[in-house]
Amino acid sequence: MANVAMLGTGLIGLFYTMSLHGKRSRDKVVVVQGRDPEKTRAFAQKWGIPRWTTSLEEAVGAPDVDLVVIGLPNHLHKEAVTAAARAGKGILCTKPLARTAAEAKEILDAVEKAGVFHGYLEDLVYTPKTLKAVASVRSGAIGRVLWTRSREAHPGPHSDWFWTKEKSGGGALVDMGCHCIEIGRSFVGKDVRPVEVVCWGATQVHPIEAEDSTVGLVRYASGALAQFEAAWTFRGGMDLRDEVSGSDGTIWLNHWLRTGFEMFSTPGSGGYVAEKAETESGWLFPVGDEVSALGYDAMFADMLDAFDQKRAPVETFYDGYVVNAIMDACYRSMETKRWEPVVLDDWRGRAEAPGAGVHVEYDARHWLIKLERMPDGRQKLILKDKQTGAVSQRVE
């Protein structure tokens, strides 16, 4: 059980506090820190938090605080982490860890040097569906991972600082691509090295400088391709989907817009439907338990259990650093218009990852390329001669 200092009173701080004070009712936020005194006081009052402050130092330095949770804009992460590490507190930081890999490395070094507990709050890796799907992949249910697709798209973020490049570090890539990249990495295997990246980004709709839409391809050492799509231009709510294609199976996840809850409402649902829903009447797609579906519950359970048990959580600052390194390569690729290597000075995974498939032998002379059921019920075999390479077919 931990006493928490919550830094930030925006939507992220709200979701975090709802999750900590909801299902995870053992741990308590004992102090909340925000820039705006009035808003911070109201936040503390609403969530039954005993103290509030506008001072970062005061929040992280409080003697009764065990753990600092950072829900601040991206450009404030380094300062907050540094202060908390100095105070010797455990630290959980929201995503992305930093604006660049270099900044992420400084943050990582700070906590490792201070020897404090650190967790990277990548909630979407912790959704109930993702956790179960990753476990299925690890247990071999779909064979070797060949391709993943992770998509997060909605009409744009909640807060003004997100739309300002120097504060956020970028656009849709930094905001949501970071989720998608870590989801893809989790399916491919976090010990498999991300080798290179090609990425497209454009400002298609909004009057801003950063990209509001991006698509990227990350190639891993195993030969797997992890594709991501992140956009602030999507219409219709929040699109949160993942796909995994393996040599022996397939996984499709839909976390938000099609989860088995469908409502048609003429009068409208009276305001809030679901995060980023765009309409209040007509066909609506609410989510049963948003905080759980977004992974917050399982994420804090892992983080706080890990803190109690003095073990590393599933997502650490090192993961945040790898994600930043991939994003850096993406931004370079947008400029150079070519595949760019992922630069990881500090790689802690496997050096190599054998990816080549084992060919299936049909008989002493042939490899089996494919077996197919025909409309008339017979089976067709496509075979390759091992010697000549000639391809032939047989119907049986």
Add this chain to the structure above:
Amino acid sequence: MANVAMLGTGLIGLFYTMSLHGKRSRDKVVVVQGRDPEKTRAFAQKWGIPRWTTSLEEAVGAPDVDLVVIGLPNHLHKEAVTAAARAGKGILCTKPLARTAAEAKEILDAVEKAGVFHGYLEDLVYTPKTLKAVASVRSGAIGRVLWTRSREAHPGPHSDWFWTKEKSGGGALVDMGCHCIEIGRSFVGKDVRPVEVVCWGATQVHPIEAEDSTVGLVRYASGALAQFEAAWTFRGGMDLRDEVSGSDGTIWLNHWLRTGFEMFSTPGSGGYVAEKAETESGWLFPVGDEVSALGYDAMFADMLDAFDQKRAPVETFYDGYVVNAIMDACYRSMETKRWEPVVLDDWRGRAEAPGAGVHVEYDARHWLIKLERMPDGRQKLILKDKQTGAVSQRVE
């Protein structure tokens, strides 16, 4: 925070303990009771429960126990409740409360006479989707409730006693119809009186005496019809769906087989896919977080919060009694082959429920029957003359 005595070590006791010791980690099971010493000891060990016993009296009478959770076969509920009430403990009892309304009334009287806390463990009313959908209905999002459908179907229950009529009190109706009936009642409004019932039941597949398939229609005082379908004959996994039709909207819920998680697996998922899944390879539909999706987490949160706050939970033994009364009428209807009144000697809801719709006036002379968009884009109005009753149409 409560110290719990868990009665029963079957699948229900398992799910209950998983939920209590999982997300709801504040409360602890301090003693578990079961018939089979070996199984009970193993259960205690697996879940970190300090004590186990085969004696009901010992379990419910333990001084450190605040709350007794009954996860026993139906024919043992009355004895267990009586013992726990005598010991002055709070009591949570699994569904159905009893085998008949008469037995349910004895159970209800026992706890009310003893003045102890009581909660009816109707988990499917507490699924995240049902909770949100009921709230939407109450807030008027779909207008007046006209019709509901609640369906629970799978290939049959887990334990032998369920298949023995004297122990369970019946078949699919008692096992799963009780869920569907209370879900329908929750959408219609729990203060609206269930008036009458017609019900079909048959033994279609299994070599048993009780019905393995049943469909019933419950008519409420508001004019709403709550339809339920319960079967032990379904193939393909567990079918858990609800529908609500209102004067101004519609709700469709799918809790289990289509929730946004789809997997194709050739090697198979290595065993367990989801509760009552029938296949391990091919297209599979796992559930992200089963304990949450089945309502256990939210149910125990409400029950234990209510216990702490000394208020009634959403589902009490009175609700269990009403459900038993509706099921009694269903069984009578299967025999008499006609609509049967729901006999409720103790009705605590509203005496009347105005259901008639308010007609929409088109102009001084006409009611509006309908307004429709034509394929060519024009609008067609169907009108009824208030005086003559004549129906006419206009295209605008």
Add this chain to the structure above:
Amino acid sequence: MANVAMLGTGLIGLFYTMSLHGKRSRDKVVVVQGRDPEKTRAFAQKWGIPRWTTSLEEAVGAPDVDLVVIGLPNHLHKEAVTAAARAGKGILCTKPLARTAAEAKEILDAVEKAGVFHGYLEDLVYTPKTLKAVASVRSGAIGRVLWTRSREAHPGPHSDWFWTKEKSGGGALVDMGCHCIEIGRSFVGKDVRPVEVVCWGATQVHPIEAEDSTVGLVRYASGALAQFEAAWTFRGGMDLRDEVSGSDGTIWLNHWLRTGFEMFSTPGSGGYVAEKAETESGWLFPVGDEVSALGYDAMFADMLDAFDQKRAPVETFYDGYVVNAIMDACYRSMETKRWEPVVLDDWRGRAEAPGAGVHVEYDARHWLIKLERMPDGRQKLILKDKQTGAVSQRVE
């Protein structure tokens, strides 16, 4: 190839003509008949029909006409069929065949006495999905049919006469229940006798006399239960779904609202989305090819091929008569509030239909009730002693 006289210029005549002049381009409508001269003339012009008339006799009596297609209100079917039969023409009549079984029998007798070709235009039995699903059931893909559900619901019909009981013969039951009943019958097997019926109907929303919502249960000689739901009170578009539960499998069909076409539109689709769609913006669910999805194309292909080949089509007036007999029993049941026999003076199917399942033997002493996979991967067997009837369980 046939020359067609089309009777009726409403939405049904429109869909029929679109289908005949669309994919089925061999056959031609050579004359169209309607009550309103202006509308009829415009209809003829729009669809390239050479002649139009307001006279039924003229239309059906034209020497070049081979086939009369009746798309008229229910109360005009008998007169139209009689006139066409007298003229010796082949006849296709829209659903329901008549307002009562007695009237349907008169119509059936008229065509059989005249020896003319007759087809019952029950389009929803001919949707691509229904045709393939019925074929799968017949080939044994889901085992013995136990239960079917057919549902058609929307906010109400297109034309004024539908809302007037003496013209239509009833409400949602006569309008849409007839579809659902014949779909259920097609899955159960058209040679299996419908034995008895229980039915609920109510006027829940509209200012009319007939039922605007109905649910019925039809019990067949095989033990199968065919459930139908028909409503003019549904909100959200047109709900067209079927379900079939068999001893060895399950079928779910969605013909309209969820067919793999989803659109979110802020400006709106500019008018028409799909038949009975209620909204033009927000989330919309168009149907790719409506005329095909509603079964019109396959229905006319069967009807006109049958006419050419001088064989009976899949749906004849006899089927229309059986449907009317079931609906008569439904209306009686609404009055008597009990199960009512289906009165079929002229039954042409099998006298008996063996329905009882064959029990599965586990060993010489036991029947197998059920086999289930446990969360821990082991298998649990539920067995019944053949002698004593005692139920027991084993985990392997």
Add this chain to the structure above:
Amino acid sequence: MANVAMLGTGLIGLFYTMSLHGKRSRDKVVVVQGRDPEKTRAFAQKWGIPRWTTSLEEAVGAPDVDLVVIGLPNHLHKEAVTAAARAGKGILCTKPLARTAAEAKEILDAVEKAGVFHGYLEDLVYTPKTLKAVASVRSGAIGRVLWTRSREAHPGPHSDWFWTKEKSGGGALVDMGCHCIEIGRSFVGKDVRPVEVVCWGATQVHPIEAEDSTVGLVRYASGALAQFEAAWTFRGGMDLRDEVSGSDGTIWLNHWLRTGFEMFSTPGSGGYVAEKAETESGWLFPVGDEVSALGYDAMFADMLDAFDQKRAPVETFYDGYVVNAIMDACYRSMETKRWEPVVLDDWRGRAEAPGAGVHVEYDARHWLIKLERMPDGRQKLILKDKQTGAVSQRVE
């Protein structure tokens, strides 16, 4: 009405003939040509085709033939087109038109020089859903097209020649990417110039030389990005999905695996489920009318109507040439690992395509970046100062 010479007796020739002799029953295949005499004779007999031959010249030269339909392997297209053009016949050619843009240009030049009718048999542009979706996009239902995704994936093609690079011209890109590219182009607008491409391809599973998986991004002059994914490595059946993201809306199409037809079968469906289905039991997803769902019916209706009416069909050899040019750039990009220009010596569309969005003004001083509904029901505005570029937020 046309007399058709069908070249090819493989799966493509089969589907084409089924479609021509099915719904489109006006036109007739009068001669079929194939390499294997026995197979060709059997094909002719099965489909009621009066003549068969192994001679290409004989088939295309027959005096009663109006139209030649080419369903041959890719490396035989040029020869077949040249022969048919020389004979002065109308020509329909399956996809891809050629193995390279240069070869496609020769084919295009041949028909244009001969002045004969030509249609490019790109069936997936003609599926009922695609046709309606493209029409919705053109009518403005989703605003300006920003991004499209077209995906076709299955476990690999039917015939041996597809697996041999010199015959097919490549792997999954040439086989299925050509579909996806033309679908994307249809949504973006066929008069909008494809500018450049980046493409990944790899041989992940099969023992072949060509790519069995590919992902590409095509950037159009309007700024739209058309993404495609084609794979012979997918498990679970045939994945045919399209997505379109517009400034004012979204479209999602699923043509094959989730179309509202779901079946669970223990005994299995007795053989054929749907094209490229991989399992015969468990959960299956049949398609109601495969020939229609794959676009064959609407494609031949357009092609043959166009031939009758002496107009160009929706898809001509020019479209085939553009697709080949895009694929050429894709293959170059796989080699150079950078964006490659699409080389179109013969561009017939618009020179420019204005893509920039019109910014929405909030007031004289601000652009509106975003408007969002908060969980508490209030609205939040994100604004950009037109002068300073500063981003701010307001809650109303």
